[in-house]
Amino acid sequence: MLLNGKTAIVTGSGSGVGRAIALRFASEGAQVVCADLRLDWAKETVRQAESAGGTAVAVECDVADEPSVAHVVDGVPDRLDIIVNNVGIATPRPGLKLEEHTGEDFERLVAVNFRGVFHGTKHGIRRFKEQGSGGVILNTGSVAGLVGWGGSVYGATKGAVHQLTRAAAIEGAPFKIRANALAPAGMPYTNFAAGFGLSGDVDALARQVGAQHPLGDPITAEDCAEAAVYLCSDRAANVTGVLLPIDGGYVAK
Ligand SMILES: NC(=O)c1ccc[n+]([C@@H]2O[C@H](COP(=O)([O-])OP(=O)(O)OC[C@H]3O[C@@H](n4cnc5c(N)ncnc54)[C@H](O)[C@@H]3O)[C@@H](O)[C@H]2O)c1
Structure with missing residues (x-):
């Protein structure tokens, strides 16, 4: 029970990485606020958490909308311990080259992937400072923000998430606020690939x-959830400003 008694907000927890994190957090004793644009998907995560004996609630939230994020943060009664800013959307069309992005493509990627994480990080820090005894931020970045992997604008939003995380770690440190990021490689079994039009044989x-x-296997949402539990637990009390690749050794090549 590494998160016993802690309250955590997990954005994008209606699917994929967010759902896996929410379920693992609940299994470690956290009370989880499952925030997602799709309330019905968040409710399904809550159902799964509760059927495994955990505690969770579902709330509708659009991370691109600052008042919506602030509302979720302020809606947590008593104390907020952890905020996981996990929402990210994919490059809108498969194989989209930099020069093929429309202004609208650019604005949407930045609004959800970067501004969304900014909103969660900002209001998380605000709430933690009001409470006065630290807190934990975990952002979901990407290997695409560490190396040139494809998805130029998508990758740039993730690079921005990484840099924002480091800044939050440095500014938050005097207040015992920690901030880290996961940088996963491609995870074919979430709904993310469908977001950029990839379909067909998912196993292939x-x-x-x-x-x-190098390790030869695809990355799973559960791989990310295991790392999230550690980084958000007191076992990582002296770990901040880390961008942790969950990538089977891809960026070490
Ligand atoms: N799947 C991959 O290949 C991959 C690789 C590296 C990083 N990532 C990152 O991991 C994170 C999670 O991705 P995933 O694979 O679980 O994707 P997913 O599509 O399965 O889940 C994303 C969730 O976010 C929600 N969402 C979308 N827009 C939202 C908004 N504006 N406000 C609130 N909720 C919103 C969706 O409803 C969904 O429940 C993202 O940040 C993504 O960029 C994914």
């Missing part, structure tokens, strides 16, 4: 993606 895609990793 997983084998193809996994073959690019």
Whole structure:
């Protein structure tokens, strides 16, 4: 029970990485606020958490909308311990080159992937400072924000998330506020790939993606959730400003 008695907001917890994190947090004793644009998906995460004996609530939230994020942060009664800013959307069309992005494509990627994480980080820090005894921020970045991986604007938003995380770690440190980021490689089994129009044989895609990793396997949402539990627990009390690749060794090549 590494998160016993802690309250955590997890954005994008209606699917994929966010759902896996919410379920693992609940299994470690956290009370989890499952925030998602899709309230019905968040409610399904809550159902799964509760059926495993955990405690969770679902709230509707659009991370691109600052008042919506502030509302979720302020809606936590008593104390907020952890905020996981996990929402990210994919490059809107497969194989989209930098010069093919429309202004609208750019604005949407930045609004959700960067401004969304900014909103969660900002209001998390505000709430933690009001409470006065520290707090933990975990942002979901990407390997695409560490190396040139494809998805130029998407990757740039993730690079921005990484840099914002480091800044939050430095500014938050005097207040015992920690901030880290996960940087996963491609995870074919979430709903993310469908977001940029990839469909068909997901197992074949997983084998193809996994073959690019030195360890040879595709990354799963559960891999990210294990790292999230550690980084958000008191066991990582002296760990901040870290961008942790969850990538089977991809960026170490
Ligand atoms: N799947 C991958 O290949 C991959 C690789 C590296 C990093 N990531 C990152 O991991 C994170 C999670 O991705 P995933 O694979 O679980 O995706 P997913 O599509 O399965 O889940 C994303 C969730 O975010 C929610 N969401 C979307 N827009 C929202 C908004 N504006 N406000 C609130 N909720 C919103 C969706 O409803 C969904 O429940 C993202 O930040 C993504 O960029 C994914």
